[in-house]
Structures are given as structure tokens and as C-alpha cells.
Amino acid sequence: MPATDVHRQSRHAVDVCHAGTALLCFAIVAAASLQAQVTAHANRPVTITFDARVNGQPAACGETYQGVGRTSAALFLQDFRVYVSAVRLVAQDGRETAVTLTPDQVWQNDRVALLDFENGSGNCNGNAPTNHQIEGTIPPGDYRGIVFDIGVPFELNHQDPTLALAPLNYSALTWPWRAGYKFTTIDFDTQPASARKLIPIEGTNETRSATGFSVHLGSTGCVSSGMRVPPQTPCGNSNRPTYRFHTFDSATQVLVLDLGALLAGTDVTTNTPMTASGCMSSPDDDDCVDIMDRFGLPFRGKPSSGQQFIRIDTR
Amino acid sequence: MPSRVWTVRSLVAVVWLAVLVGARAQVRDERSAASPDLLQAYVPSSYPWDVPTWMPKPLDPRDNPTTPGKVELGRRLFYDARLSVNRSRSCGSCHHQERAFTDGLKVSPGALGHLTPRNAMSLANVAYAPVLTWSNPLLTSLERQILVPLLGQEPIEMGMAGRDDELFSRLRSEPLYPPLFARAFPDSNGAISLATIVRALASFSRTLISARSPYDRYRYEGDRTAMSESAIRGEGLFFSERLECHHCHGNFNLNDSMMHERNRVGEMAFHNTGLYNIDGKGGYPPGNTGVAEITGRPEDMGRFKAPTLRNVAVTAPYMHDGSIPTLDAVLDHYAAGGRTISSGPYVGVGRDNPLKSSFVSGFTLTAGERADLLAFLNSLTDEQFLRDPRFADPWQPAATPLPPSDRR
Numbered sequence: 001m002p003a004t005d006v007h008r009q010s011r012h013a014v015d016v017c018h019a020g021t022a023l024l025c026f027a028i029v030a031a032a033s034l035q036a037q038v039t040a041h042a043n044r045p046v047t048i049t050f051d052a053r054v055n056g057q058p059a060a061c062g063e064t065y066q067g068v069g070r071t072s073a074a075l076f077l078q079d080f081r082v083y084v085s086a087v088r089l090v091a092q093d094g095r096e097t098a099v100t101l102t103p104d105q106v107w108q109n110d111r112v113a114l115l116d117f118e119n120g121s122g123n124c125n126g127n128a129p130t131n132h133q134i135e136g137t138i139p140p141g142d143y144r145g146i147v148f149d150i151g152v153p154f155e156l157n158h159q160d161p162t163l164a165l166a167p168l169n170y171s172a173l174t175w176p177w178r179a180g181y182k183f184t185t186i187d188f189d190t191q192p193a194s195a196r197k198l199i200p201i202e203g204t205n206e207t208r209s210a211t212g213f214s215v216h217l218g219s220t221g222c223v224s225s226g227m228r229v230p231p232q233t234p235c236g237n238s239n240r241p242t243y244r245f246h247t248f249d250s251a252t253q254v255l256v257l258d259l260g261a262l263l264a265g266t267d268v269t270t271n272t273p274m275t276a277s278g279c280m281s282s283p284d285d286d287d288c289v290d291i292m293d294r295f296g297l298p299f300r301g302k303p304s305s306g307q308q309f310i311r312i313d314t315r
Numbered sequence: 316m317p318s319r320v321w322t323v324r325s326l327v328a329v330v331w332l333a334v335l336v337g338a339r340a341q342v343r344d345e346r347s348a349a350s351p352d353l354l355q356a357y358v359p360s361s362y363p364w365d366v367p368t369w370m371p372k373p374l375d376p377r378d379n380p381t382t383p384g385k386v387e388l389g390r391r392l393f394y395d396a397r398l399s400v401n402r403s404r405s406c407g408s409c410h411h412q413e414r415a416f417t418d419g420l421k422v423s424p425g426a427l428g429h430l431t432p433r434n435a436m437s438l439a440n441v442a443y444a445p446v447l448t449w450s451n452p453l454l455t456s457l458e459r460q461i462l463v464p465l466l467g468q469e470p471i472e473m474g475m476a477g478r479d480d481e482l483f484s485r486l487r488s489e490p491l492y493p494p495l496f497a498r499a500f501p502d503s504n505g506a507i508s509l510a511t512i513v514r515a516l517a518s519f520s521r522t523l524i525s526a527r528s529p530y531d532r533y534r535y536e537g538d539r540t541a542m543s544e545s546a547i548r549g550e551g552l553f554f555s556e557r558l559e560c561h562h563c564h565g566n567f568n569l570n571d572s573m574m575h576e577r578n579r580v581g582e583m584a585f586h587n588t589g590l591y592n593i594d595g596k597g598g599y600p601p602g603n604t605g606v607a608e609i610t611g612r613p614e615d616m617g618r619f620k621a622p623t624l625r626n627v628a629v630t631a632p633y634m635h636d637g638s639i640p641t642l643d644a645v646l647d648h649y650a651a652g653g654r655t656i657s658s659g660p661y662v663g664v665g666r667d668n669p670l671k672s673s674f675v676s677g678f679t680l681t682a683g684e685r686a687d688l689l690a691f692l693n694s695l696t697d698e699q700f701l702r703d704p705r706f707a708d709p710w711q712p713a714a715t716p717l718p719p720s721d722r723r
Contacts, residue, residue, distance in 0.1 A: 125584035
């Protein structure tokens with residue numbers, strides 16, 4: 001809201017004031033207020049709020065959730081971070097207007113934002129800060145709906161992750177260069193882990209039981225001459241799902257990412273032998289079939305029957 | 316003046332409280348960028364870091380900016396055995412430069428012969444570490460970590476608990492120190508105190524930067540000739556989804572706990588790699604249970620920090636307890652998806668450890684692939700770091716500074 005904007009900038013100016021003279025002070029506050037009001041006429045701030053849940057319960061590190069997946073397993077959360085990009089608001093006539101993300105050196109640059117639902121506690125690896133929102137600006141208008149992607153845009157997705165700037169600067173959220181970033185870093189254990197049954201597979205030293213379960217969504221079928229060489233053409237499967245809600249009020253509603261809904265058709269206590277743990281987007285991995293469908297993505301040439309991952313709720 | 320041990324305990328309690336309160340407060344916040352810890356505690360540094368242009372610079376603790384004066388003093392203190400109760404051990408006794416500041420032992424003897432429970436960690440690039448030691452998520456300050464070897468009593472390492480005044484008078488009687496302290500800490504009039512000693516030691520430790528291995532030159536400086544073809548193939552294996560090494564050793568320090576000027580929030584991680592499974596329920600040997608020792612939570616059993624693989628060829632033996640003697644044997648452990656111990660008190664099949672990280676699922680290597688992977692790991696050795704005179708013992712007459720023009 002413009003009023004908040006004025007308040008924020010003025011408050012910033014007042015901080016400067018503590019060190020300045022009274023006259024200088026007055027000038028700074030006046031200028032800041034003026035500037036804020038001018039900006040307000042051009043673009044207004046918009047905050048999109050997200051929430052992470054497991055079958056409706058707030059998702060948090062160190063918590064156990066019952067009734068997850070096809071076998072109604074218990075889930076013990078270890079990581080839940082998601083990249084969001086291409087955020088647009090939709091006017092009544094269906095016209096889409098891009099939200100200009102406000103870079104903040106931590107959670108978002110001007111193209112992509114990181115939602116971080118883990119706080120480093122419990123069994124979570126990561127860090128203490130969390131982020132459930134995207135902040136940006138948009139021209140004034142009568143917006144009724146929202147559209148956004150999960151994913152990192154192609155132009156940013158295949159850089160050297162060890163040297164990247166925020167919010168692409170976390171090693172836990174990367175694959176090597178060619179493949180790009182994990183658009184979703186979802187890791188969990190089935191609880192209690194110590195009671196997990198290990199079902200050996202004859203003639204191998206593998207077991208059929210999952211040792212934890214991950215949902216790492218990312219681009220596949222990326223072609224380049226080396227692991228650290230970015231692809232010049234888009235990957236075969238970009239795997240950036242687009243979510244569209246015709247009515248969404250950012251002031252009163254939140255977008256809920258529900259792991260329970262995403263995993264509802266999957267047995268999270270087993271892992272397809274000779275594949276990555278859980279679903280790491282590989283077209284070869286049977287564990288991805290139902291998950292990709294619920295993300296809203298085509299998989300093995302079959303279109304999705306409709307996304308189940310994200311829904312709207314009141315704040 | 317309260318005893319120092321009490322001070323350390325209360326510090327730990329305060330940190331605990333901050334972590335608990337912080338964690339609770341953040342669960343429902345929509346955005347918590349104003350984190351109570353790293354983001355507040357660390358700030359951009361104005362120290363003239365000797366890092367290559369590609370490399371992000373370390374941050375400084377807000378209350379201990381790195382300065383040349385502190386670094387010079389810290390280097391003297393680091394190699395000074397007067398910091399131990401019987402003048403037998405310095406920091407350098409367990410952190411040898413030629414071994415990338417490790418000591419070549421499974422575990423290390425303290426001044427009175429007690430053994431540490433864990434293997435001495437490399438200090439290379441410790442300035443980038445948001446969390447110190449093998450498995451203590453609460454130890455997020457190098458200044459506080461240094462108190463552990465200096466004052467710790469379980470086990471006794473340098474054994475100076477309760478002997479602060481003796482330590483200060485020992486240092487005062489060395490003619491070199493008063494002017495060094497005065498230059499390093501002008502704001503406190505060169506006070507020789509526990510606070511200034513640990514700050515200087517931390518500042519010197521932060522300058523121990525390794526960034527000139529053949530792999531650095533190959534990857535970050537585009538020198539295709541820096542690595543052999545075998546090592547380049549090994550890099551491909553290391554970063555492959557088949558081997559999954561990079562999930563825990565993927566950043567420029569080849570670990571996954573890091574903070575720097577481009578990552579001010581920092582990230583830290585602890586993993587159970589299936590090194591033990593002594594009760595079939597994921598148990599690790601008593602006294603070395605990892606994060607569980609700090610949190611008391613059974614699910615934290617066996618979780619340890621992934622160490623940097625910089626200079627890994629010279630930091631044997633490996634793992635938190637030094638229980639794997641060679642890199643070849645380390646590959647066996649990961650290839651098997653966890654180590655099997657078939658005799659002795661720690662018998663168990665680590666592969667079946669129910670608490671094991673899902674990234675340690677095992678793989679098979681051909682002999683050629685194994686050689687390539689070892690060639691890659693050997694390309695991580697930074698020879699210049701291992702013999703840089705700026706990091707050497709300044710009490711030895713041989714130590715002369717390298718002219719700036721000779722530094723790459």
C-alpha cells in the first residue's frame with residue numbers, strides 16, 4: 001500500500017536523522033516522503049504470501065505428519081524450499097501484468113524468488129531465516145487473479161551455482177551447471193526411521209525401502225558438451241509448472257503448497273530400485289509418475305490431469 | 316571475576332536460549348530476513364583479503380573486524396605453546412600447515428595426554444564456515460570455538476581453564492607481545508585478555524585461505540592445462556547423480572556449510588553417512604554420536620558436518636573419528652552406501668543405518684573410474700597454501716615473508 005511505502009521510507013530517513021542536524025533532517029524526511037508518493041503513483045507494492053502445509057497442517061521442521069501418501073505413512077520434514085518466477089497478476093479481462101520483483105540480496109532478485117519454509121531446526125539442514133512471501137511492485141489496476149511459475153528462468157538456471165548471487169546462492173538447492181537448480185528442494189524422512197523395514201532385493205545389495213524421500217523438481221533432457229557447460233537451447237523437459245488462479249486477493253488470501261496433496265498418490269516408504277531417492281525428475285523414475293501429474297506437468301509424453309499441489313486459502 | 320568455565324557455560328546457555336526463542340519465533344513469520352544470528356552477527360569486511368578475483372570474500376564478525384594487526388598477533392599466538400598449561404602444545408601442534416592444518420592422527424593428544432574424541436579439522440577457509448567443529452550446530456562463532464581447545468576440560472586440550480591470569484602474565488613477559496596487542500587492539504589499550512587473545516587467533520585463522528589448487532585454476536580461472544584428463548573425468552564423476560558426492564561437497568570449498576559476501580544468510584548441514592550402525596537402529600559409538608550429543612534428539616544420531624575436501628589428499632586419516640586411513644578406503648565406504656564393520660565393539664552394517672542420508676545410496680566404480688576420482692581428489696591440493704610463509708610459524712627464524720610479486 002502507498003501509505004506503508006511512505007511510512008517505510010520516512011522511517012528510513014528518520015534513522016539517518018539520528019546522526020544529522022535538525023535542518024538536514026527535515027530536508028531528508030520531506031524528500032523521502034515526496035519520493036515515496038511519486039513512486040506510489042507509478043507502481044504500487046504488492047506482497048504475495050505463501051504457506052507450506054502437509055495435509056492442511058502447517059509444515060515445520062522437526063514435526064511429524066501422519067497419513068501421507070498412498071500407504072498413509074508418517075512424514076518427518078527435513079527441507080522445503082521452492083523457487084518462484086514469472087509472477088503476474090490478471091485483470092478482469094484476462095490481461096496479465098508482470099509483478100516487478102524487488103531485489104533484496106537475500107530472497108529475491110528481479111527475476112526469481114526463493115520461498116524457504118525450513119528454519120534449520122529439527123532435522124532440517126539449511127538456515128534459520130524463513131521466507132513465505134514475494135515482494136514486488138505493479139502498475140495500479142483492478143487485478144482479480146494470479147499466475148506464476150515454479151522454477152528458475154532458463155537464462156539464470158545454468159550458471160555456476162558456487163558463485164551465484166542471492167537467491168541462487170545455496171549449494172543445497174543446486175545440481176551441476178548443465179541441469180541447473182532444484183526448483184523444489186523437498187526432503188523428508190518416514191517416521192519413525194528406526195522402525196523402517198528393510199526389504200532386500202534378491203541378488204543385489206539394494207533394498208526396496210526408501211532411505212528418506214526427496215522431491216527435487218528441475219529441468220531434464222538438457223544438452224551441452226560438458227557438465228559445467230550451460231545448454232544453448234532449452235532443456236527437453238523444462239519442468240517449470242505454471243499455476244493460474246482466476247480469483248486471488250493478495251490482501252486476504254494465501255497460496256498454500258501442500259505436500260500431502262502432492263504425495264497423495266505415491267508410496268513414500270519405498271523407492272523404485274536403481275533410481276534416485278524419491279523423485280528427482282528423471283523420466284526413468286517410476287516414483288515421479290504421480291508426483292509430476294500433481295505438479296501439473298506432463299511426464300513421459302502424457303499431459304497432467306491437473307495440478308493438485310497449490311490451492312488458495314484465507315490468511 | 317567469575318570463573319571462565321562458568322562464563323563459557325553461560326554463553327552456551329544464552330546461545331541455546333537464542334536458538335530456541337529464534338526458532339519458535341520464526342515458524343509462523345512470513346519473512347524472517349532479520350535473523351537473530353548470522354545476518355546480524357556478520358558484516359562485509361574491509362580487510363585486504365588475498366583471494367582470487369573469482370572468489371567471494373569472507374565476512375567479518377561485527378564485533379571483530381579482521382585487521383593486519385590482529386592477524387600478525389594471532390599468528391604469533393597460534394604457534395605459541397605458552398597457551399597450554401605445561402607449555403607443550405600450541406594451536407599449531409594439532410594444525411600443521413603442511414597437512415592443511417590437520418595433524419595426521421586419528422585423534423589428537425592434549426597437553427596432558429588426553430585424547431580428543433574427534434579428528435583435528437583442516438583450518439583451510441575456516442573464514443567461510445558458519446558453524447564450527449564436526450557436529451555442534453550451536454557453535455557459530457570462531458571466537459567462541461577457540462575457547463574449546465583453550466579452556467575445555469572434557470577432554471583437556473590446552474588446559475588453561477582457571478589459569479587466565481597465569482596466561483596473561485606469561486604473554487606480558489614476552490617483549491614482542493605488548494606492542495603487538497597495542498597495535499591490534501588500540502581501542503582497549505592493548506589489553507591482554509581472553510577476549511583479545513581469541514579475537515586475534517580468530518583473525519589469523521580467517522586468513523588461512525586456500526584457493527589456488529589445480530582444480531581452482533582449471534574451474535575458476537579457465538586453465539585447461541591445470542588438471543590431467545583423468546582428473547577432469549573424475550570431476551565429472553564427482554558431480555554426477557550416480558555418485559551424488561556433490562550434494563554435500565558441491566560449493567567452492569567442497570562442503571555444504573558456508574557463508575560469505577554473496578551468501579550472508581549462510582547455510583549449514585549435518586549428515587549421517589552410515590559410517591556405523593552398532594545396534595541396527597543407527598547407533599554410533601558412545602561419545603561420538605554427532606549432533607545428537609548436543610540436541611539429545613535420537614534422530615540426530617550420527618549427523619556430522621561435511622568437511623571441506625580442499626587439500627583432502629594431505630588430511631588423512633578421514634571421517635570425524637579418523638577411522639578411515641586412506642582416500643581409497645573412503646571411496647569403498649561411499650561405494651558400499653555405508654561401512655560394514657565385521658569385528659570388534661562396533662560391529663554393524665552401516666549401509667542399513669536407518670538414519671542414513673538418502674544421498675549415500677552406494678554406487679559401483681570401475682578401476683579406471685576409481686583412478687579418475689582419486690586424480691580429481693588429488694587435484695584439490697593447493698601446494699602454495701601448504702608452504703605459504705605468511706601462515707608459517709613466526710617463531711622459527713626461517714620464516715620470511717614472500718614478496719608480493721611471487722603471490723599468485
